[in-house]
Amino acid sequence: MCPDHSRPHDPVPPHPLLSREEIGARVMSLGREINAALPPGTIHVVAVLRGAFVFAADLIRALPREVSCDFLAVRSYGAATESSGIVEITHDLGLPITGRHVLLVEDIVDTGLTLRHLIDLLATRRPASLHVCALLNKASRRQTEVPVDFVGFEIPDRFVVGYGLDHDQRHRNLPYVGVIE
Ligand code: IMP
């Protein structure tokens, strides 16, 4: 059974940009790319909450080697669809990352301000290596230069929801990525 993701107060569901099939296939190939590129050993996957939790859950199952997982929660958006530029860590890591091969998993890189902040923070804790994987990249919106080692999809400058991404906490459970106007 496929749930109906439209809502009574939402007559127009988000317009599909990436189907669940496209996402699924890309996540599998990302797993292979990451496995081939990272140094041997356990990959310590750090997912950025809340947006990346759906992607991270699928990505770890596409990684054909041992992983450990941790989470970091940040707030960079309120109800608005524009970045505030202020990045607040609302929940820090539960495990030390010193000496580990860290893979930071983000849902989307937009201005790059969130990622810049997180990379600088994690680098101070001396991981053995630090790589970044983002499901989506809006390169045209970048305000600060930031390295993204693995990108699922390059997307245009549109506000997207679904597959973990929200607008004001809604639509995270959509199985696809769609555009809202
Ligand atoms: P940045 O700091 O501008 O790069 O924004 C990064 C964060 O903003 C992401 O991790 C998302 O949580 C959120 N964000 C940016 N663009 C979108 C979007 O199109 N849809 C949903 N969230 C977004």
Ligand code: MG
């Ligand atoms: Mg996010």
